[in-house]
Amino acid sequence: MKTLYFATHNAHKKEEIRNLFQSHPALSSRYGIGDLEDLGFSDPIPETAETLEGNAFQKAWHIHEKFGVDCFADDTGLEVEAIGNRPGVFSARYANMPAGFEQDGTVTEAALALPDPSFDQNIDRLLAHLKTGNRNARFRSVICLVLGQQAYYFEGIVKGSILNERQGTQGFGYDPVFRPEGFMKSFAQLSLSEKNAISHRGKAVEAMMDFLSAPLQPNCRP
Numbered sequence: 001m002k003t004l005y006f007a008t009h010n011a012h013k014k015e016e017i018r019n020l021f022q023s024h025p026a027l028s029s030r031y032g033i034g035d036l037e038d039l040g041f042s043d044p045i046p047e048t049a050e051t052l053e054g055n056a057f058q059k060a061w062h063i064h065e066k067f068g069v070d071c072f073a074d075d076t077g078l079e080v081e082a083i084g085n086r087p088g089v090f091s092a093r094y095a096n097m098p099a100g101f102e103q104d105g106t107v108t109e110a111a112l113a114l115p116d117p118s119f120d121q122n123i124d125r126l127l128a129h130l131k132t133g134n135r136n137a138r139f140r141s142v143i144c145l146v147l148g149q150q151a152y153y154f155e156g157i158v159k160g161s162i163l164n165e166r167q168g169t170q171g172f173g174y175d176p177v178f179r180p181e182g183f184m185k186s187f188a189q190l191s192l193s194e195k196n197a198i199s200h201r202g203k204a205v206e207a208m209m210d211f212l213s214a215p216l217q218p219n220c221r222p
């Protein structure tokens with residue numbers, strides 16, 4: 001059996017991915033999922049690109065180069081319509097961003113150098129900026145899978161809206177204020193399997209799993 005390493009230190013993401021792989025018996029008999037603890041790696045992984053694709057590649061390639069393993073990484077952004085699809089690639093660092101970021105995307109070196117704010121600080125800033133009007137938003141996830149020397153990309157999107165206040169305690173990040181389309185609950189009120197069935201990362205992982213479970217073609221991939 002081959003091992004694919006997931007290049008993240010985020011415990012919630014690891015749990016989501018393991019749950020998704022286990023629900024795919026054909027794949028879980030061919031691939032096991034390893035993580036950075038298995039590799040004894042606890043340093044931060046750089047993510048300094050300006051796109052989700054760039055960050056996903058940077059994270060996966062960092063681990064691939066260091067350990068010579070097949071691996072994958074995701075990068076996710078919350079895109080809020082009323083503030084120009086921001087914070088996007090800056091979602092983890094949103095509360096550090098300078099005034100004006102919501103209007104024109106202003107980002108400074110000083111803001112990027114600060115340690116990441118808490119999930120609560122990011123949510124507080126978002127709610128402060130969305131007092132009335134359009135609350136449409138979507139999560140977009142990009143996975144970069146590095147197999148051999150080749151990078152493959154998979155995308156997943158879930159549309160929804162931003163609630164006026166936090167609801168629920170499951171999940172992480174912006175989950176308490178994101179209500180997926182067609183649901184009366186926030187992500188933080190859904191079980192792990194319910195979230196995985198409709199989420200951005202769930203869809204991106206599904207696409208990667210379809211790719212990995214496709215019959216092997218000569219000269220197509222390692």
Ligand code: IMP
Pocket residue numbers: 010074075076077078091092093119122171172173174175187199201
């Ligand atoms: P990352 O760089 O892919 O870890 O994601 C950037 C930020 O997006 C995280 O710090 C979280 O705040 C947020 N995020 C990513 N995935 C999710 C999710 O599934 N639910 C809620 N927030 C998320």
